[in-house]
Amino acid sequence: MSEGSGAVSAVGAKGISEMPPKYSEIRRMLSVFFGRPLPVVGLILVVILIITAIFAPLLAPYDPNKMDMPHKLQSPSMKHPLGTDSLGRDTLSRVIYGSRVSLMIGILATSIAAVVGMSMGLIAAYFGGVIYQFIMRFIDALMAFPMLMLALLIAALLGGGIKNVVIALAIGMISAPTRMMCGVVMSGKQNEYILAARSMGARNLRIMLRHILPNAFQPLLVMLTVGLGATILAEAGLSFLGVGISPPTPAWGSMVNDGYKFLLSNPELCLGPGVAIMLVVFGFNMVGDGLRDALDPRLRGVL
């Protein structure tokens, strides 16, 4: 009897290891993600950023645009924890409101780049041939330009402002989602279940949406997080150079630029928003890294 039950349980165990229930997969991902300190730190930073952006009016002690010339360029004090800038505006309030600009531009530019890029990648890989060559060679050429230079050129031609910066950054970012999607579809197309679906009479659109697109979900998640960090950084760079968000709107990059002149007398003017940019970029990168390790078991323990 003991032998018999042993055999049964062995078969049972084998069955389980081959077809694990779904929840354990998610639990495994969570344990990989939360198993190391850096992704957790990154996640906390990202959550802080989102909360700050949503509740900026409640958190900021002052109106970020209220000028107060008699109290300009004050050093940090209890009243102004990060001092005031050259127009007497409270730096802490401006850093807090700056999170809105960063997050909004990051989300808009990344999602536009993702939607347009992934559609292009999908079309290129699914149809192949001339269309593939045309789109991918175009992307190759686009990739030769450093992202910041391309965005700088486009933002300079379009002029500053949130809308134009979003367009410039989205164009600068477009190659990653295109190549990602193209890769997913190219490798997905070769699977036998696609052939099976086709033999059952499934049409192109259905095969794409139901059978190929879900494979893109995991790389998409990683790409979006890393991309958000990259766009926020690029926006800061553009604003630092003076072609991004125009002055009255509080943007971290232009605040760093404004404060750079006063680096000796009022370092917090420049370092405050600078640290904010660094923490946010760091946060998104670490979350992206953690997601990649959690979603892609092949990379576990390698990086």
Added chain:
Amino acid sequence: MTTYIIRRLFLGLITILLITIIVFLVMRLLPGDPLILYLSAGEMGQMTPDQIQKLKQKFGLDKSLLLQYVNWMGNALRGDFGVSIFYNESVVSLIKERIPITMYLGVAAFIIGNFFGVLFGVVCALRRGKWIDSEVTFLANIGITIPAFLAGIFLVYLFSLKLRWLPTSGYTSPFTDFWLNTKQIIMPVFCMSLFTIAAQCRQTRSSMLEVIKQDYIRTAWAKGLGELTITFRHAMKNALIPVITVMGLQASIIFGGSVLIETVFAIPGLGRLMASSVLQKDFMVVQAVVLLVGVVVVLANLVVDISYGWLDPRIRFE
């Protein structure tokens, strides 16, 4: 190998052609009059529509887009990129003055970044799990996310303003005053190489860990070879192949970063020229710099691709 090189060259040429088309179309098709390429906004505001029409004819802007492209391309191939509105000087001579500076800093950052990145990566892989590995890997994870221009500002604050060890900004030719030049470029070069050090450290570490697991390394140990011989003569050869791919990405990162770094440190190179020309709406200069950088990046990637095929014969037949 020859077919592989020819195919790569052909692809590279096509990419360069597309780059020129992209730059041309971006300059012509985005909103705004294409005359802004040749005239400043102030000059254009003072003109009558008739004068503007005459100027358009003079610059060939009344012709079809294709003809305009052919003309533009012909001029570019002869090395004629027009005249800068702001400097009233030929764009080519402006660029020629600045390129050596950017190249000097860029090459220095490239060498330092790759040397230390690979070195740290190898050390981490050989001492996997020891304290040095976890410390360096941790630093590399952070280093890869630090924006170079912010690092520059923090360094200026610390080393120039607080400690007063290094000049805040500026550039002197190394032939005029080598010591001053060194002091001026330490911080910018470090900032430009920061990402490379971190990225190459991570890449080298992971590919070294892959390689040292393999049978031929165990054989080498079994033969009684020393750790140094195994690391440098046997493991590194294979481990460095993916590292070289990452090197190909450096050209783009260094040029892109130079726009910000040269602005922070007031270095009169290509990047600062680009940044200031954008603000001055000096589009002839912007167009030429972007075009040049794109072509250089393609050429750098071409070199990497070819050396990749030379190092790893499997690549040639894909």
